[in-house]
Amino acid sequence: MTLKILDTTLRDGEQTPGVSLSVEQKMLIASALDKLGVDIIEAGTAIASEGDFNAIKEISQAGLNAEICSFARIKKEDIDAAADANADSVFMVAPSSEIHIKSKFRGKSEEDVIQISVETIEYAKERGLIVEFGGEDASRGKLEFIKRLFEAAVDAKADRLSYCDTVGVLTPERAESIMKELSSQFKIPISIHCHDDFGLATINTIYAVKGGATEIHATINGLGERAGNAALEEVVMALEVLYGIKTRINKKNIYNTSKLVEKLTRVAVPPNKPIVGDNAFTHESGIHTSALLRDTTTYEPISPETVGRERLLVLGKHAGRASVEALMKEFGYKATKEQMLEILNRIKEIGDKGKRVTDADVKTIVETVLQIKREKKVKLEGLSIVSGMSITPTASVKLRINGHERIEAATGLGPVDAAINAIKKAISEYADIELLSYHVDAITGGTDALVDVIIQLKRGNRIVTSRGARTDIIMASVEAFIEGLNMLI
Numbered sequence: 001m002t003l004k005i006l007d008t009t010l011r012d013g014e015q016t017p018g019v020s021l022s023v024e025q026k027m028l029i030a031s032a033l034d035k036l037g038v039d040i041i042e043a044g045t046a047i048a049s050e051g052d053f054n055a056i057k058e059i060s061q062a063g064l065n066a067e068i069c070s071f072a073r074i075k076k077e078d079i080d081a082a083a084d085a086n087a088d089s090v091f092m093v094a095p096s097s098e099i100h101i102k103s104k105f106r107g108k109s110e111e112d113v114i115q116i117s118v119e120t121i122e123y124a125k126e127r128g129l130i131v132e133f134g135g136e137d138a139s140r141g142k143l144e145f146i147k148r149l150f151e152a153a154v155d156a157k158a159d160r161l162s163y164c165d166t167v168g169v170l171t172p173e174r175a176e177s178i179m180k181e182l183s184s185q186f187k188i189p190i191s192i193h194c195h196d197d198f199g200l201a202t203i204n205t206i207y208a209v210k211g212g213a214t215e216i217h218a219t220i221n222g223l224g225e226r227a228g229n230a231a232l233e234e235v236v237m238a239l240e241v242l243y244g245i246k247t248r249i250n251k252k253n254i255y256n257t258s259k260l261v262e263k264l265t266r267v268a269v270p271p272n273k274p275i276v277g278d279n280a281f282t283h284e285s286g287i288h289t290s291a292l293l294r295d296t297t298t299y300e301p302i303s304p305e306t307v308g309r310e311r312l313l314v315l316g317k318h319a320g321r322a323s324v325e326a327l328m329k330e331f332g333y334k335a336t337k338e339q340m341l342e343i344l345n346r347i348k349e350i351g352d353k354g355k356r357v358t359d360a361d362v363k364t365i366v367e368t369v370l371q372i373k374r375e376k377k378v379k380l381e382g383l384s385i386v387s388g389m390s391i392t393p394t395a396s397v398k399l400r401i402n403g404h405e406r407i408e409a410a411t412g413l414g415p416v417d418a419a420i421n422a423i424k425k426a427i428s429e430y431a432d433i434e435l436l437s438y439h440v441d442a443i444t445g446g447t448d449a450l451v452d453v454i455i456q457l458k459r460g461n462r463i464v465t466s467r468g469a470r471t472d473i474i475m476a477s478v479e480a481f482i483e484g485l486n487m488l489i
């Protein structure tokens, strides 16, 4: 059987501190999730707000393949809101640990929880909803009570059950044994809902699947309350590659979905995050890159293309001969043994000062050592910026491109954005350039600090890094951009 995936990026993921998505943004993410191939999209909590209600309604009417689900408590008004929003299903949770029953159902007993659950499930079925019934905080509850609760839910015609590790205290061993017990007793599908408070969400989810869970809950980039939920990209790739368990996920869409969610939620993916982090398929060290250039499987467990990414080789202080040679080949340069040694020494020098070595740095070093004088294709001849309060930041630039003068002006969200937009406009007929990343560091203290801007530019399938270091942040950014352009044009 193919494992089912309920994606809760738009519900538990939106409960990430600081995250709030508009209806339009939720629609964009839902479409991406549908293309990714998730079986169920938990799109929000219909009763929670007008925005959530409208988002669920719009997503339900969009004709997606996935089942559209709303979160609900064991309350009739929650069910009404979900049904009125045209959701296909509800993920309905009942408190199932002593702590949760005490704090949320003051004065009520376990038997009360069972009775209210049954009534609400029956009501949801009357309103035509598929019911996935979950025990909230089940992992801190008594298994004996969870079983009685689930028995009653099954009798009330719930369609699926869910075991929730609401505060992330499950261990892989318990996840597997509990799921074994539950799946042998209950014949309807059971899902697992894990949180990452101890960094165990992925492995707990996998062990629950080993124990018999037929559906998993996950979010893109592992978003979610507190430390987040199980990350879809991690669970899916580990299950498929390491455990041979199939899902319906179109793995090639994993990276672009992650990027979309990162952009719209403004929660940055850490560079070292498995599968989707910037560094997950980036190689710097000399020994690694030289082996990789011969055989990509040497230092990669899966190829980046599997998840819709590209391999990135970056030069740094660990850069060895092979990676520098690869870059030189690109520019058609050849060096003698002595020159090569000098080039490598100079690269390590920059790295030892604690600075990141960019492609543009290496090119400058190579050209200096080989005494190659090259006319720069793109030169900045003038720049003026207007910015301040109550006006739109505007920049005008004068560039010399292949000897021709170009003057352009553009606006932006800030002065740096305006300057970069003006340059992009000026070069637009020469090359289609995409700015992939922009990173600023202040090297010294005060407002007169030297700022170090490192950017990543992309043209076609070539990616280069370059730097600008100045006390003027706009000039440092522009310098980095022009340096990068000269690598790409």
Ligand code: MN
Pocket: 012, 166, 193, 195, 225
């Ligand atoms: Mn949760």
